[in-house]
Amino acid sequence: MKKIAVVLAGNGVYDGSEIHEATLTLLAIARNGAQYQCFAPDVDQAHVVNHLTGEEMPEKRNVLVEAARIARGNITPLSEYKAKDFDAIIFPGGFGAAKNLCTFAFDGIDCKVNPDVEKAVRSTVAEKKPIGALCISPVMIAKILGDVKVTIGQDEATIQAVENLGGTHEKTTHGQIVVDEKYNIITTPCYMLNATIDQIADGAENAVKKILEMV
Amino acid sequence: MKKIAVVLAGNGVYDGSEIHEATLTLLAIARNGAQYQCFAPDVDQAHVVNHLTGEEMPEKRNVLVEAARIARGNITPLSEYKAKDFDAIIFPGGFGAAKNLCTFAFDGIDCKVNPDVEKAVRSTVAEKKPIGALCISPVMIAKILGDVKVTIGQDEATIQAVENLGGTHEKTTHGQIVVDEKYNIITTPCYMLNATIDQIADGAENAVKKILEMV
Numbered sequence: 001m002k003k004i005a006v007v008l009a010g011n012g013v014y015d016g017s018e019i020h021e022a023t024l025t026l027l028a029i030a031r032n033g034a035q036y037q038c039f040a041p042d043v044d045q046a047h048v049v050n051h052l053t054g055e056e057m058p059e060k061r062n063v064l065v066e067a068a069r070i071a072r073g074n075i076t077p078l079s080e081y082k083a084k085d086f087d088a089i090i091f092p093g094g095f096g097a098a099k100n101l102c103t104f105a106f107d108g109i110d111c112k113v114n115p116d117v118e119k120a121v122r123s124t125v126a127e128k129k130p131i132g133a134l135c136i137s138p139v140m141i142a143k144i145l146g147d148v149k150v151t152i153g154q155d156e157a158t159i160q161a162v163e164n165l166g167g168t169h170e171k172t173t174h175g176q177i178v179v180d181e182k183y184n185i186i187t188t189p190c191y192m193l194n195a196t197i198d199q200i201a202d203g204a205e206n207a208v209k210k211i212l213e214m215v
Numbered sequence: 216m217k218k219i220a221v222v223l224a225g226n227g228v229y230d231g232s233e234i235h236e237a238t239l240t241l242l243a244i245a246r247n248g249a250q251y252q253c254f255a256p257d258v259d260q261a262h263v264v265n266h267l268t269g270e271e272m273p274e275k276r277n278v279l280v281e282a283a284r285i286a287r288g289n290i291t292p293l294s295e296y297k298a299k300d301f302d303a304i305i306f307p308g309g310f311g312a313a314k315n316l317c318t319f320a321f322d323g324i325d326c327k328v329n330p331d332v333e334k335a336v337r338s339t340v341a342e343k344k345p346i347g348a349l350c351i352s353p354v355m356i357a358k359i360l361g362d363v364k365v366t367i368g369q370d371e372a373t374i375q376a377v378e379n380l381g382g383t384h385e386k387t388t389h390g391q392i393v394v395d396e397k398y399n400i401i402t403t404p405c406y407m408l409n410a411t412i413d414q415i416a417d418g419a420e421n422a423v424k425k426i427l428e429m430v
Contacts, residue, residue, distance in 0.1 A: 011226065011234075012284030019226075019285050023238040023412075030413040051283035052290065059274075068266035069227030070234050075267065191287075197238075198245040 002034040002215055004208075005081055005089040007120065008067035009040065009096030013191070014049035016063070018094030021134050021190050022070050024201045025092050028208035037086070038075040040067035041116045046099040046106070063100045078116040083123040087215040090207070093135020093190055102140045109164050111143060118144055125183055130211045134203065135190040142167035145185075151178040153189030175202035177210055186210050217249040217430055219423075220296055220304040222335065223282035224255065224311030228406070229264035231278070233309030236349050236405050237285050239416045240307050243423035252301070253290040255282035256331045261314040261321070278315045293331040298338040302430040305422070308350020308405055317355045324379050326358060333359055340398055345426045349418065350405040357382035360400075366393040368404030390417035392425055401425050 006025055010016020029036045040063050048059040068075045083089070091097060098105035102113040121144045124131050133141050138150035139161055146166035152158045159169045170178045174195055177188045188203040189195075195203075221240055225231020244251045255278050263274040283290045298304070306312060313320035317328040336359045339346050348356045353365035354376055361381035367373045374384045385393045389410055392403045403418040404410075410418075 013287050016284075018287075019234060020238055020241070020287075023235055024242070026235070027239070027412050027416055030411055031416070050280055051286075051288050052280045054288065065265055065267045069231075071266075072228050072233075072235075073266050073269065196245055197242050201242055201246075 002087045002212060004029050004034055004036050004211070005039055005086045006036050007039050007078060007089060007091050007117070008070055008075070009094060009100045010045050010063045011066040011069045012051055013094045014051055014054065015045055015047060015099060016066055016094055016096035017070060017092050018135060018191055019070060020197050020200045021092040021094060021204065024204040025090055025134065025208065028205045032208055032212050034212055038067065038071035039078040039081050040064045040075055041101065041114050042077045042079065043100065043114065078120060081120045083127040083129060086129070088130040088132065088211045089120060089124050090132035090211070091134065091137040091140070093137050093192070097135070097137045097140060102143060104139050104143065109143070109161050113140060113143055128184065130184040130186055130214045132186045132207045132211050134188055134207065135192050138162065138187040141185055145183055148183055148185055149178060149180040150185060150187040151189055153192040155192055158192070174199040175206055177206050179210060184214060217302045217427060219244050219249055219251050219426070220254055220301045221251050222254050222293060222304060222306050222332070223285055223290070224309060224315045225260050225278045226281040226284045227266055228309045229266055229269065230260055230262060230314060231281055231309055231311035232285060232307050233350060233406055234285060235412050235415045236307040236309060236419065239419040240305055240349065240423065243419045247423055247427050249427055253282065253286035254293040254296050255279045255290055256316065256329050257292045257294065258315065258329065278311070293335060296335045298342040298344060301344070303345040303347065303426045304335060304339050305347035305426070306349065306352040306355070308352050308407070312350070312352045312355060317358060319354050319358065324358070324376050328355060328358055343399065345399040345401055345429045347401045347422045347426050349403055349422065350407050353377065353402040356400055360398055363398055363400050364393060364395040365400060365402040366404055368407040370407055373407070389414040390421055392421050394425060399429060
């Protein structure tokens with residue numbers, strides 16, 4: 001059975017992994033006959049956002065501990081990820097990808113990438129295995145790899161950032177994917193568009209299907 | 216367009232709503248051409264569980280605020296639910312249903328039910344509209360209504376509790392539903408069985424489809 005690593009960034013769109021994108025990625029993997037293992041970096045979240053009001057809360061939460069909620073407890077520190085043990089790796093989106101996995105939401109293209117994330121991406125590329133990135137995560141892949149072809153949908157400021165990082169951007173709409181043949185990167189916009197949950201399911205399904213074809 | 220209320224109990228299987236069940240209920244509603252609105256009671260969680268270790272954390276979290284993570288901020292206090300404005304109501308599972316919506320996880324059949332939950336269930340029954348309950352939530356429906364026919368899967372202790380509450384239990388396996396024709400209650404076991412995420416999607420889909428047939 002093919003085995004896909006899924007890297008989470010917390011648990012909730014505004015400070016962690018977008019829950020629908022994460023859950024529907026896991027569903028797409030299972031529906032297409034593969035297995036998943038969730039990972040997350042063992043670091044504090046950049047901050048905690050009250051998802052009812054949008055305001056910051058005076059709390060500390062850990063990315064791995066909160067991501068464990070999506071994974072029902074079955075999650076491994078990202079530092080233990082070994083590309084040779086998996087057929088592919090996928091990064092769902094949500095602000096957590098741009099706050100906890102890298103700092104793009106705060107620092108734009110001058111962002112820093114979490115070292116475990118960078119190592120996971122580079123070691124997977126070295127093994128010539130596919131990397132999926134949903135929503136805002138493709139920006140992080142462009143920060144790491146540079147000359148990569150990705151999609152984040154239609155948002156002009158983010159497209160400009162991708163291009164300033166050395167990447168090529170292709171505009172897409174709901175459920176569409178873009179494949180970079182050089183690095184085997186599969187991207188889809190998800191909630192970077194004003195989407196409904198069934199459109200997120202389509203995007204995750206199309207990305208996962210393509211990844212499984214490639215492995 | 217048909218409109219279904221979805222009542223969340225927090226965000227995470229051990230102290231809130233089971234995330235896959237909640238997300239896949241929303242997906243099933245959208246996939247079948249209906250709309251959803253999320254609700255949750257505005258109360259403190261019974262406790263906070265570290266989902267990595269299973270241990271209690273010395274924190275306070277609010278059910279409505281945490282459930283807003285699953286709802287991407289679009290959630291309403293359950294006290295504002297009006298049965299006349301919806302075609303049906305669904306309660307996904309997770310320990311939150313048995314800790315925050317009622318206290319079954321702590322008190323068994325002597326549990327107390329959150330007053331907003333009890334009012335939501337009774338007012339929906341009064342309107343003769345369907346109520347869906349996944350996983351452990353059917354026990355709460357049995358606590359409120361008594362002589363109801365439900366399924367929680369196969370777990371003998373929980374089946375006994377349902378029967379002690381005056382209910383009738385039908386054993387089911389993955390994806391199967393039970394329909395109570397008297398009160399229009401639709402139940403399915405989800406993670407009360409040792410299930411995979413695609414089996415949860417099947418259960419949510421079958422329950423939602425049946426509910427939409429009934430309205």
